[in-house]
Amino acid sequence: MDGLSERPFRSLVRKLGSAMSYTEFINALDILANIQRIQKKIAFYEVERPVVFQIFDDDPARILNAAQQLIPFQPDIIDLNLGCSARHVSSRGAGAGLLPHPFKVAEIIRNLVKHLPVPVTAKIRLGWDEQNRNYLEIARIVEDNGAQLIAVHGRTRAQGYTGRADWDAIAEVKASLHIPVIANGDVQNVADIQRILSHTHCDGVMIGRAALQNPWIFCQKDRWQVSPQEVKSWIMLHLNEMVEFHGADRGVILFRKYLKRLLIPYQLSDEFLLPLLTTTDLDLFKGHLGDLFHFLIEQKS
Numbered sequence: 001m002d003g004l005s006e007r008p009f010r011s012l013v014r015k016l017g018s019a020m021s022y023t024e025f026i027n028a029l030d031i032l033a034n035i036q037r038i039q040k041k042i043a044f045y046e047v048e049r050p051v052v053f054q055i056f057d058d059d060p061a062r063i064l065n066a067a068q069q070l071i072p073f074q075p076d077i078i079d080l081n082l083g084c085s086a087r088h089v090s091s092r093g094a095g096a097g098l099l100p101h102p103f104k105v106a107e108i109i110r111n112l113v114k115h116l117p118v119p120v121t122a123k124i125r126l127g128w129d130e131q132n133r134n135y136l137e138i139a140r141i142v143e144d145n146g147a148q149l150i151a152v153h154g155r156t157r158a159q160g161y162t163g164r165a166d167w168d169a170i171a172e173v174k175a176s177l178h179i180p181v182i183a184n185g186d187v188q189n190v191a192d193i194q195r196i197l198s199h200t201h202c203d204g205v206m207i208g209r210a211a212l213q214n215p216w217i218f219c220q221k222d223r224w225q226v227s228p229q230e231v232k233s234w235i236m237l238h239l240n241e242m243v244e245f246h247g248a249d250r251g252v253i254l255f256r257k258y259l260k261r262l263l264i265p266y267q268l269s270d271e272f273l274l275p276l277l278t279t280t281d282l283d284l285f286k287g288h289l290g291d292l293f294h295f296l297i298e299q300k301s
Helices: 007-016 028-033 035-042 060-073 102-115 135-144 167-176 190-200 215-219 228-246 248-262 270-278 282-300
Strands: 051-056 077-082 120-124 149-153 181-184 204-206
Touching: 007 215, 007 228, 028 035, 028 051, 028 060, 035 060, 051 060, 060 077, 060 102, 077 102, 102 120, 102 135, 120 135, 135 149, 135 167, 149 167, 167 181, 167 190, 181 190, 190 204, 228 248, 228 282, 248 270, 248 282, 270 282
Parallel strands: 051 077, 077 120, 120 149, 149 181, 181 204
Antiparallel strands: none
16 A cells, blocks of 8 residues: 555554565656655564565566566566556556556566566456456466466456455356465455455465455454554554654644544544644644543543
8 A cells, every 4th residue: 555554554564463464666767767755665673574565667677677676676576566556557558457467467577576586476456447457368468477466456457446246256266276366346344354265275365455444354353343542542552653764743733533433433523633743843732642641541431
């Protein structure tokens, strides 16, 4: 998740039980332009292993070159993004924009497998749109050219994150391949984890956006089971990691996007939200958090 799946968040959900860490996806152009610029995106703690570096681009040679430049940073896996539906990525033929070009996908996977010393994996969507759902063709190409795992998001590029994920299609992929398949899409709560596994017979489940509101899903807890005290404790841990990683001012500002999602279940008024989402001072921020959770805990008791 671009701008979200960075070390502070990943390392904390690993402690809750996540099995595998994917970095933010990285543009091959950025890697080749200045490897130093993307080092924060690929920073990780040893305890996070296995760690997956995910890259995207539309050019086979550039993708290989970029992947080779990442190897000295010791990823466990290099993953090719064939799933990003964002217009600025897919419209230039990268991410899900590669799905209409199976021969190019084959060349990219084949080159990565041949020249990299670590396993190669891929994440795909079901196709460009409803009229072009070529997920089985792409999945077989990924396997036939040597990739060792595939993750499948059960929507097309055109859907973005709208509509329902098609778990039947994910099940088709699993039934058609020999390599492990990870199911992704519409896993919102603990019950959904078992439902998607039972429905698709996949080897694992990938949880993205839902974990931002409920990171406790990785330890089999739905959000209603998490007390305000636990939420406050998590927020302070995450905030401290962000400040250590980005510095005080930037850490506070970047933490807001996580905080806003964590607070959604409380349906707070602007009286509580605005001070938290506008202050840049760390001490003031912590003071506002203390006031908020004093109110929430009192309300709960």
